[in-house]
Amino acid sequence: MPLLSPLNLDSPPKPDAEYIRSMFNRMARRYDAFTLLTGFGQAARWRRRALSTILPGMRVLDLGCGTGDMALDAWKRVGPSGEVVGLDFSERMLAMAAEKARARQGAGAGRLRWVQARAEDLPDCVQASGARPFDAVVSGFVLRNLYADIAPILDGVRGSLRPGGHIRFLDLTEPRHGFLKALFRGYLSGPVALYGAGLFGRDYPIPYLPNSASRFFKADEFVRALDRAGFTQIHAQPFFFGAVTLYHALTPS
Numbered sequence: 001m002p003l004l005s006p007l008n009l010d011s012p013p014k015p016d017a018e019y020i021r022s023m024f025n026r027m028a029r030r031y032d033a034f035t036l037l038t039g040f041g042q043a044a045r046w047r048r049r050a051l052s053t054i055l056p057g058m059r060v061l062d063l064g065c066g067t068g069d070m071a072l073d074a075w076k077r078v079g080p081s082g083e084v085v086g087l088d089f090s091e092r093m094l095a096m097a098a099e100k101a102r103a104r105q106g107a108g109a110g111r112l113r114w115v116q117a118r119a120e121d122l123p124d125c126v127q128a129s130g131a132r133p134f135d136a137v138v139s140g141f142v143l144r145n146l147y148a149d150i151a152p153i154l155d156g157v158r159g160s161l162r163p164g165g166h167i168r169f170l171d172l173t174e175p176r177h178g179f180l181k182a183l184f185r186g187y188l189s190g191p192v193a194l195y196g197a198g199l200f201g202r203d204y205p206i207p208y209l210p211n212s213a214s215r216f217f218k219a220d221e222f223v224r225a226l227d228r229a230g231f232t233q234i235h236a237q238p239f240f241f242g243a244v245t246l247y248h249a250l251t252p253s
């Protein structure tokens, strides 16, 4: 077999929802191993930083919860009187999340729900009638995948939150210039691509990750998008030389 046969160099210029959903479905089983390898073991720490504002009793939505690590940590933090909803459109990522939740049952925590839905359909897809709005919407490494429809999605996020509720969004951010930008792209196109091809074979479309990071807003641009969507007290905190950003913002009280 030729050495290069497992490499998948296809990626549509503007992947649609179905392309992205089926890609995550195919990657679900080994997604956690991929994140561990590619994030220098730091992803769990960044997710915990994102959850530092989550307090007992809160209702929290994890947007694009994937295999559920952030939702499960939030579940621990909200305690018995709180609730966490994990939303994702990939049924296989959700199945992995539900499997992990079953393994952690009995911690005496509050309610936890997994919802298969599109971020584009917020707030109606998660809001059971009569339920109070969310205190917080969190998300880890999802925004890049939502680039095509980010404005209506941000409207839906705002509509899911109570007045004075907050967001904590974490994502990769391509540095704007020079050496750091070259290093960032080189890392995604080199070592990350090799890990991806090794773990997923042809199911890993090599150009997708660097392209999605490159297409997505720089930190200051996303801050402006949050401002346009009506959020206040917006703050962007860089981690890891700016390669990862944590966005924090409130809805007006």
Ligand SMILES: C[S@@+](CC[C@H](N)C(=O)[O-])C[C@H]1O[C@@H](n2cnc3c(N)ncnc32)[C@H](O)[C@@H]1O
Residues within 6 Å of the ligand: 017, 020, 021, 024, 035, 047, 063, 064, 065, 066, 067, 068, 069, 070, 087, 088, 089, 090, 093, 117, 118, 119, 120, 139, 140, 141, 142, 145, 146
């Ligand atoms: C890179 S994974 C991140 C998973 C998890 N949040 C984490 O911290 O590891 C992106 C997730 O977003 C989901 N996703 C992407 N676009 C979506 C959309 N439009 N609606 C719902 N889920 C979406 C994917 O299915 C995938 O599980």
